[in-house]
Structure formats: C-alpha cells, structure tokens
Amino acid sequence: MLPLLLLLLAPQGCGARYEPTWESLDSRPLPPWFDELKFGIFIHWGVFSVPAFGSEWFWWYWQKEKREPYVKFMETHYPPGFRYEDFGPLFTAEFFDANQWADILQASGAKYVVLTSKHHEGFTLWGSKYSWNWNAVNLGPKQDIVAALATAIRKRTDLRFGLYHSLFEWFNPLFLYDASNVFNTRQFPTAKSLPELYEIVTKYQPEILWSDGDGNAPDTYWNSTGFLAWLYNDSPVRDTVVTNDRWGAGSICKHGGYYTCSDRYNPGHLLPHKWENCMTIDKQSWGYRSNTKLSDYLTIEELVKQLVETVSCGGNLLMNIGPTHDGRIAIVFEERLRQMGFWLKINGEAIYGTKPWRTQNDTITSGVWYTFKPKDDVVYAVFLNWPVSGTLELGDPKTIVGETESCLLDMCDWKEGQDTQEGLKAYCSMTIRFKVSNQSLTKANINSVSLVEIKPPGTIIFRGQGRLFSVYINPTPQSKKPKPNQTKKSPTTVNDLVQSNVNCM
Numbered sequence: 001m002l003p004l005l006l007l008l009l010a011p012q013g014c015g016a017r018y019e020p021t022w023e024s025l026d027s028r029p030l031p032p033w034f035d036e037l038k039f040g041i042f043i044h045w046g047v048f049s050v051p052a053f054g055s056e057w058f059w060w061y062w063q064k065e066k067r068e069p070y071v072k073f074m075e076t077h078y079p080p081g082f083r084y085e086d087f088g089p090l091f092t093a094e095f096f097d098a099n100q101w102a103d104i105l106q107a108s109g110a111k112y113v114v115l116t117s118k119h120h121e122g123f124t125l126w127g128s129k130y131s132w133n134w135n136a137v138n139l140g141p142k143q144d145i146v147a148a149l150a151t152a153i154r155k156r157t158d159l160r161f162g163l164y165h166s167l168f169e170w171f172n173p174l175f176l177y178d179a180s181n182v183f184n185t186r187q188f189p190t191a192k193s194l195p196e197l198y199e200i201v202t203k204y205q206p207e208i209l210w211s212d213g214d215g216n217a218p219d220t221y222w223n224s225t226g227f228l229a230w231l232y233n234d235s236p237v238r239d240t241v242v243t244n245d246r247w248g249a250g251s252i253c254k255h256g257g258y259y260t261c262s263d264r265y266n267p268g269h270l271l272p273h274k275w276e277n278c279m280t281i282d283k284q285s286w287g288y289r290s291n292t293k294l295s296d297y298l299t300i301e302e303l304v305k306q307l308v309e310t311v312s313c314g315g316n317l318l319m320n321i322g323p324t325h326d327g328r329i330a331i332v333f334e335e336r337l338r339q340m341g342f343w344l345k346i347n348g349e350a351i352y353g354t355k356p357w358r359t360q361n362d363t364i365t366s367g368v369w370y371t372f373k374p375k376d377d378v379v380y381a382v383f384l385n386w387p388v389s390g391t392l393e394l395g396d397p398k399t400i401v402g403e404t405e406s407c408l409l410d411m412c413d414w415k416e417g418q419d420t421q422e423g424l425k426a427y428c429s430m431t432i433r434f435k436v437s438n439q440s441l442t443k444a445n446i447n448s449v450s451l452v453e454i455k456p457p458g459t460i461i462f463r464g465q466g467r468l469f470s471v472y473i474n475p476t477p478q479s480k481k482p483k484p485n486q487t488k489k490s491p492t493t494v495n496d497l498v499q500s501n502v503n504c505m
C-alpha cells in the first residue's frame, strides 16, 4: 500500500512535473514573489534606438508599411540606399554604465526589471550563437549588454532580473518562409527562437520571461508548451521563474503565467487571475524617441495613479523607459523614476505585499483606491487628489464610533510638493491606514491629519480646510524618525483642528 500511496502523492509535492499541455502548465501556481513585489521597470533598447523616431516599430513602418513620416525622415537625414542594418554600427552605447542604471532603477522603488533581450528587429543584446553578426557583442556596443545589466542588478540592488524576448522577427527569411507556408513548416522556431530561449534562460537565469510577438502563428508552431514544460520542470530557474501570456496566437489573456491581455492594460476592476499593466512613460512609444514633446511624457501624478489603480485591482505595474542609442537613461525618465521612488518611500507600505480588498475604489469619492494586508488586518485608502473642499469622505470602510482607527502614512506639502536632496519636485498623494478586523469591521482610536468625523454606518469624513500640512503628525511605526522641527507648526485657526497628535500605532 505504502509505495502506491507515495506515488499518488508525489505529483502534488515539490517534485511535480508539468506536461507540455496548457492544462498542465496553467495549473502551475505563480511563484508568490511576483504578486508581492508589485512594481517593475521595462527597458526597450535596441537598434531602433538609433533612428529614435516615431516608435520602436521604425523598421516595419518605414520599409513594410512605407508610412510617410518615416520615409521622409530617412530621405531627409540619411543617404540614399541606407538600410536598417546600417543602423547597427551606430548603436554605440558609449555612455552605457550598467552600475548607474542599476542605481537609478533601485531608486525608483521598483522590485524587478525586464530588458528587451531581442525585439522584433531580431538584434540580440547578448552574443547569441543564433544571431550571427546581428548582436551587441559583434556589432554596435561590442559588449554583452544582458550580462552587464544582469550582473549590476544582482550585485547592487534587490531587484529581480527579467528578460523580454520576441518570438518572431519581422524580416527574418526563415520566418517569412514559414509564414508563406501558413506555418506548416517550422524552420524559424527550430533554428532561431527556441535555441535562443534555451540560451538566455541557461546563460542569464532570468526570473521573468516576458514573451512577445507571436507573428500570428499558433503556440504549436512555436512549441511554447514544450519549452514551458522544460522551463518549469528542468531549467535552472524552475522554482522562481514567472512568465506572461504571450506564447502564440490566442494565448494572450488565456494561457501561460500572469496575464498582460493588451499593452497598457488597466481594467479598473478586480480580476481573478494575476495580471500586469505594462505601460510607457512616453505615451506613444516603448523605444526612445528624439522627437518627443514634454507633454508626451506622463506626469508623476499620472504614473502614481496607474500604480495605485493597478495594484488595487490585483495587478502589477511594469513601467517602461527607452534608453538612448549611446546608452543613457534620459534625464526626464530618470526624474520620473526617482519621483516614483520618493512616493513609494512614503506610501510603499500601501503597495508592496498587499492584496486586493473587498472593494477597490471608494463609492463616494472618486480617486480613492484601497489595498489590504490581511495578515496585519490593515486596509489602506490611497487618495490621489486632495479634495478642494477640504473634506474627504469615504464610504467603504465600515466604522464604529470610538473604535475606528486610522492613520495617515506621512505628510508632505500637498500644494508645493517637496524638494528633496535630489532636487526633485516630489508628489505626495496620501494614504490612510485603517486597522480592521474580520475584513469588514474597523476598530480602535482615531488619528488623523486634522479633523475626523465618523458617521455610522459606513462613512468617515476627514476635513482639512486646506491647512492640512501645517499640522504635526506623529511618525508612523514604520519610520520612527522624529519629524524636523519646521513641520511642527501650530494650526492657524482653532477650527482647522479638532483632533490631532493622537498616537498612530
């Protein structure tokens, strides 16, 4: 009896093996680290960063679709007969400093990074055996970019390292041949995409494999299930690797690891399956563009909004930057990254390691989003705008007079922002922390910025009169540092304040 019993139990344990079928692969639990970390940075870098015009789809728009702005751009700036391949040597990366990139990424508060190891143009940022003379070691940077960034990230930061990989390549003759046979031949995946995937996993051990670009070919053409079974069963990252859902036509939002569904996906409501909102700071492009206007970049307020909405609805945010051909993270991207880091230093407690609450956004006040830490019985209400009226009304935390505990995470000047050492104009939206029990009742003291009224059942009113930030607030248990004396001002009028300085524990 015993051996049979063990045999039956084995597949449930850590020795579980996955079959190359979606049914089996989809049953793999997502490694928990991914949901806990919430926020990553996407990096789109490649030969498309050389023309740096329009989009990282430059080659396709210029040569295949022959879009006018692209054709004109080439006529104006490059000699006749210039080919896309001729951009390769111009991808110089002379200012690329992987350590500096790592430090900026760390400062953003992100907990993982995903680099385009190869985009649809086919140029590999590592010295691939399968990308002869069209890779960063032989051409352009003359160094293994993937290795350099992986090493710097792992040595200097606590971020997890991930790789994006495009299955198809727009103009690869083998791919075009297979496409002309309606994918009944499989020369390209056999000779190119699959060997590359095994190569990057084995060499760089990425903990995220962000697949993209199915080229309208089914997953059977790509042998995605065969590859994923190897990845989950036998690869060096089998215990920790996380994958997305772009593994062949029809697999998106349906199969694989977490769902991405579409670019810039942000449904605004809770989803039952783990998902990720991959989006760009430059609203129009993933690759760097020289021809941007300031208004093309999302502001820090808009970026924080994306993060908060996404996390509240059970997603992760993957925020994209596009470095320049010479290896710089442009100052505007660096500023946004550092601003995110500043916001997260104060409000990160409401982001990292949280779960969705029973409701996502407030029913009375728009722009208030909830997150939840079940283990600590804590609910966070992140409010993205300070109400002009000076009153914030919340409809969802269930309250009991005298028993509801809330706490503002931190304070900074709402109107003026705050200049930090880095010279940043920071953005400080606010988070209220509630202590709850049994997911619905809230309990204990009140501690708030200025005035709190509780109107049971179900409404808490915060009132600020626009003078909120001249009020001293006790430090949260997370940051025990005393506040600098300058913030410890008395309220200007008695009405501004009914209750403050209640201990925030």
Ligand SMILES: *[C@@H]1O[C@H](CO)[C@@H](O)[C@H](O)[C@H]1NC(C)=O
Binding pocket: 223, 225, 226, 227, 230
């Ligand atoms: C798909 O991949 C698996 C695992 O590497 C392999 O055993 C199988 O032969 C492949 N199938 C095809 C059709 O290439």
Ligand SMILES: *[C@@H]1O[C@H](CO)[C@@H](O)[C@H](O)[C@H]1NC(C)=O
Binding pocket: 267, 268, 269, 361, 362, 363, 364, 365, 366, 367
């Ligand atoms: C909550 O969010 C949804 C989705 O963004 C939106 O349609 C709805 O209006 C929001 N509710 C409030 C009260 O703002």
Ligand SMILES: *[C@@H]1O[C@H](CO)[C@@H](O)[C@H](O)[C@H]1NC(C)=O
Binding pocket: 438
């Ligand atoms: C929690 O709430 C549920 C539903 O309201 C109730 O049945 C249960 O007894 C509560 N548990 C505790 C420990 O209070």
Ligand SMILES: *[C@@H]1O[C@H](CO)[C@@H](O)[C@H](O)[C@H]1NC(C)=O
Binding pocket: 485
């Ligand atoms: C802050 O004020 C307290 C009390 O007035 C004083 O003892 C302390 O030295 C001050 N700290 C600083 C940094 O000015």
